[in-house]
Amino acid sequence: MTQTFKMDEPLPRLLDETRQGLIGTPMNRPDGPLKVSGRADYAADRLPDGTAHGVLVRATITKGKVTRLDESALAGIEGVVAVLSGPNFVRNPAQGMAGESPVQPGPRVDYHGQPIALVVAETFEAARDAAQRLVVEYDDAGGAEVDPDSASEVETDDPDATGDWDEAWGRAAAKVDVTYTTPGQVSAAMEPHAALAHWDSGRLTLHGSQQMLRFNRKELADAVGVDPSEVRILSPYVGGGFGSKLGIGAEAVSAALASRDLGRPVRVVMARQTVFDAVLRRTQTSQHVRLAADADGRLLALGHDDLVSNLPEESFAEPTTNASQFTYGAAALRFQQSVARIHRTPSGSVRAPGEAVGMVVLEAAVDELAGELGMDPVELRLKNIPDTAPLTGQDYSGRRLADCLRQGAERFGWAQRPKAERDGDWLIGCGMAAAARKNMLTKAAARVRLTGAGAVVETDMTDIGTGSYAILAQIAGELLGLPESKVEVRLADTDLPGASGSGGSFGAGSTGSAVFLAARRIREQLAAQLGCEPGELTLQDGIARGANVEKSLADLVQDELVGEAEIASGEAAKSHLSAGWGAHFCEVAVHAWTGEVRVRRMLGLFDIGRVLNRKTATSQAVGGMIWGLGGALTEELHHDPRTGHIANRDLANYHVAAHADAAGRIEADFVDDRDDWANPMQSKGVGELGISGSGGAVLNAIHAAAGVRIRHLPATPDKVIAALEAAGR
Amino acid sequence: MHTQLDVNGRAYALDHDPRTTLLDALRDHIGLYGTKKGCDHGQCGACTVLVNGRRINSCLTLAAMHDGDEITTVEGLGEPGALAPLQQAFVDCDGYQCGYCTPGQIMSATGMLEEAKAGDPSHVSASLSGDVALDDSEIAERMSGNLCRCSAYPFIRQAIHSVEGKE
Ligand code: FES
Ligand code: FES
Numbered sequence: 001m002t003q004t005f006k007m008d009e010p011l012p013r014l015l016d017e018t019r020q021g022l023i024g025t026p027m028n029r030p031d032g033p034l035k036v037s038g039r040a041d042y043a044a045d046r047l048p049d050g051t052a053h054g055v056l057v058r059a060t061i062t063k064g065k066v067t068r069l070d071e072s073a074l075a076g077i078e079g080v081v082a083v084l085s086g087p088n089f090v091r092n093p094a095q096g097m098a099g100e101s102p103v104q105p106g107p108r109v110d111y112h113g114q115p116i117a118l119v120v121a122e123t124f125e126a127a128r129d130a131a132q133r134l135v136v137e138y139d140d141a142g143g144a145e146v147d148p149d150s151a152s153e154v155e156t157d158d159p160d161a162t163g164d165w166d167e168a169w170g171r172a173a174a175k176v177d178v179t180y181t182t183p184g185q186v187s188a189a190m191e192p193h194a195a196l197a198h199w200d201s202g203r204l205t206l207h208g209s210q211q212m213l214r215f216n217r218k219e220l221a222d223a224v225g226v227d228p229s230e231v232r233i234l235s236p237y238v239g240g241g242f243g244s245k246l247g248i249g250a251e252a253v254s255a256a257l258a259s260r261d262l263g264r265p266v267r268v269v270m271a272r273q274t275v276f277d278a279v280l281r282r283t284q285t286s287q288h289v290r291l292a293a294d295a296d297g298r299l300l301a302l303g304h305d306d307l308v309s310n311l312p313e314e315s316f317a318e319p320t321t322n323a324s325q326f327t328y329g330a331a332a333l334r335f336q337q338s339v340a341r342i343h344r345t346p347s348g349s350v351r352a353p354g355e356a357v358g359m360v361v362l363e364a365a366v367d368e369l370a371g372e373l374g375m376d377p378v379e380l381r382l383k384n385i386p387d388t389a390p391l392t393g394q395d396y397s398g399r400r401l402a403d404c405l406r407q408g409a410e411r412f413g414w415a416q417r418p419k420a421e422r423d424g425d426w427l428i429g430c431g432m433a434a435a436a437r438k439n440m441l442t443k444a445a446a447r448v449r450l451t452g453a454g455a456v457v458e459t460d461m462t463d464i465g466t467g468s469y470a471i472l473a474q475i476a477g478e479l480l481g482l483p484e485s486k487v488e489v490r491l492a493d494t495d496l497p498g499a500s501g502s503g504g505s506f507g508a509g510s511t512g513s514a515v516f517l518a519a520r521r522i523r524e525q526l527a528a529q530l531g532c533e534p535g536e537l538t539l540q541d542g543i544a545r546g547a548n549v550e551k552s553l554a555d556l557v558q559d560e561l562v563g564e565a566e567i568a569s570g571e572a573a574k575s576h577l578s579a580g581w582g583a584h585f586c587e588v589a590v591h592a593w594t595g596e597v598r599v600r601r602m603l604g605l606f607d608i609g610r611v612l613n614r615k616t617a618t619s620q621a622v623g624g625m626i627w628g629l630g631g632a633l634t635e636e637l638h639h640d641p642r643t644g645h646i647a648n649r650d651l652a653n654y655h656v657a658a659h660a661d662a663a664g665r666i667e668a669d670f671v672d673d674r675d676d677w678a679n680p681m682q683s684k685g686v687g688e689l690g691i692s693g694s695g696g697a698v699l700n701a702i703h704a705a706a707g708v709r710i711r712h713l714p715a716t717p718d719k720v721i722a723a724l725e726a727a728g729r
Numbered sequence: 730m731h732t733q734l735d736v737n738g739r740a741y742a743l744d745h746d747p748r749t750t751l752l753d754a755l756r757d758h759i760g761l762y763g764t765k766k767g768c769d770h771g772q773c774g775a776c777t778v779l780v781n782g783r784r785i786n787s788c789l790t791l792a793a794m795h796d797g798d799e800i801t802t803v804e805g806l807g808e809p810g811a812l813a814p815l816q817q818a819f820v821d822c823d824g825y826q827c828g829y830c831t832p833g834q835i836m837s838a839t840g841m842l843e844e845a846k847a848g849d850p851s852h853v854s855a856s857l858s859g860d861v862a863l864d865d866s867e868i869a870e871r872m873s874g875n876l877c878r879c880s881a882y883p884f885i886r887q888a889i890h891s892v893e894g895k896e
Contacts, residue, residue, distance in 0.1 A: 028820050028821060028823075029820070029823070031828070032819070032820035032825075032828075033809035033810070033812060033816075033820060034809060035819075035825055035828030035831050036803070036812060036816040036817075036819045036820055036825070036828075036831055036832075036835060037763065037803060037804060037806070037807055037808050037809055037812060037816055038761070038762070038763015038764065038802065038803035038804045038832045039763065039804070039808070039809065040828055041762065042762075042765070042829065044762075044766070045756070045762035046762070047757050047760075123746055124753060124757070125746045125748040125749060125753075126746070129748075187878075188878050189827070189829075189878055190765070190767045190773065190775055190827065190829040190830045190876065190877065190878045190879075191765070191767070191827070191829040192766070192767065192768075237827075237828065238827060239765070239827045239828070239829030240826075240827040240829055240878050240879055241827075242878070269766070271769065272767070272768040272769060272770065272772075272773075464827055465825075465826030465827030465828065465879045466826070467826075615823045616823065616826075618823070619823045619826055619879075619881060619884060620826070622880065622881075622883060622884075623826060623879050623880040623881060624880075625880075626880035626882065627880060630880075650768065650770060650772060651767070651768050651770075651772040651773050651876060652770070652772045656876060656878055657880060657882075658873040658876055658882075659868075659869040659870070659872045659873045659875070659877075659882050659885075659886070660869045660870055660873040662869075662880060662882040662883065663865060663866055663869035663870075663882075665883075666882075666883050667883075
């Protein structure tokens, strides 16, 4: 058994000593050629002989019971095989890292759009037709509450607070007391959720689109009632996750159940509309922010309360004020959350849960405070960086927030920025915001095998577009002195050592560290063979040097050297607060007559500790920034006020950013750092940091350009025009 | 029903349900899974292929309507070890993350470059006639039917820029 390494204190910076020169480089993704030539197999990209097609049926009531599935209307449809429902059906996807089946409600319906049955047929066309014609009879309970603002069941936490609020608030020279709202949002990964299941002698194999296989295996096993050892999941390519594929959902469970019943492979691919209905959304929020400062701009009080929503029985609540709790310091702090229990599609993790909506609002409110004080917003932020984490008293680990603010401002040309200028019918202005996102280390295992021919990395880690294939090859190659062409990375198969999975931006740091430790074990073995201390060993381009001996790995490694390692969070996470940091700068043009907002340029400068791959990290950061832009300007779920169902459940009506929305110059870069308390590689997560605050920079730029504050997101033209009119412009 | 398709230079005789889309015919009948389904409703562009040289959303058209047509899918452009310049440019510029929208982006860009060469104007073109200068805003406009939720947009356009005029 490999023993688990606990991250209790910093390790020497081995990656700064190694010689291969692979880590940190902008290496191309090794999976790239397969992806650009259409040869990377995603979950639905296969149809073994005899596969039946399943299409999910949704509930069209909000609350009640299914009393009968009337199949008589299907009689004339050729090729219908079965209609399945039953006690194992799941209501919604498992929340991230649940490790057990999501709620299995039986005939009970808890939201409009809930998957209630699967129609299976010989062809996709027949299954789709039959799913639409199936007549469902209900016992409609009626009266379901679907509006968070009028919900009768609201759970309110005790506030997290420190300091004397009334005293601090009372002596302020400048104050902001504002309420912002953000609408529901969805992940909308381009690959719809898909699963192909088949059973062989009581053992289930599932090709799925999942982010966290170690947990998904347990969730699926629990849902279908078998031991996890009887379940194998493969997800070598995942067409985007963003939280929507953290847990096992209706497509996987129904495919597994149908395949077991029918004794043949079954493929279930959610229609895009089903992805909207039956996959966890991001909650809408209402956020009350209060800021008070003295005349010098030092924060005296910072309060951030929020109202979110979820279904009864779902434990997840958007951690809206996560970053608000540790980014700035103030004499008095107060954070309080309320959760309204309503019957809409349940909510869960969507990329950067918490920061994606919380930091937009906090950073817009801080901009309002800068306005009240007549102070430069960069200056105001620099002034309020605390010495220790305000609520917990923890020390910060690497934190280059001030450098991101200063250097970002410099590179953007903040001091020379256009201020409320006019370019024809366009009003021009610039805004900025800070970024912060907690960095986590979570349990992960990996194995590295070294032969004379090269190394193989094995772990059930996924690559959801994040670059796992690239960075894990770089880590192993760097430690073992091998060029990229000599390292193969095998991922996303539950038969391999259990990784962290992709979520919470902890994948690279956690699983990467497991690969690091596994490769370090091999280094120790090589040093012993060479007769030197591990510290004296040098590995480069397949050559090992130490104790005045030089040998090629081909000579040194007769058979195969295997290193396996597991890492878990330890004391370091308690003693130190590790986070990714950054600053966004943005220039927008607001159309004076139509209210249209165009982002002209955007710069994000981030501290993510050691950069593992400059190319993929930049892509992640820019992608996050564009998510923030979309959240600020276009993304919004609309719910039917009677039934709560999602009215704009497709990509024509739910507006994710398109090329033309992101047509400005959008750039990201990093301040190079080492976060010794984060993990053995001194790296930090990047996938969600780019979203944190970026929408706030857009909102603040709108204000700078047009003099209006849009406090109800997104800033669509109708709201901008109304605000312009109200301001008499 | 029966349809004859010429896909990437190879003839396929299909026996299929009349409701089968061109997209599903390519994927599930022919086994060319490079063309992706993101929405099945013409809203995302993941299913873009060339039909007789023009780009089209293959989810919005029935296989039966393409008897005898020449179809090019992403597999037909190149393969690992022998990638087309545009495919290689996507790898070099990191013009993707998850890769799911990528075949559609690449096929759409391939068709788009031809349209621009032929002088087809777009919504942002200064003039309805004459040569088209493919600057960033032209490319962004012409590629806006291809969504990328990973938001690799700047890098996708960099990749397109890098091959423009070279092929
Ligand atoms: S799948 Fe055809 S446009 Fe989306
Ligand atoms: S690369 Fe993931 S959707 Fe474009």
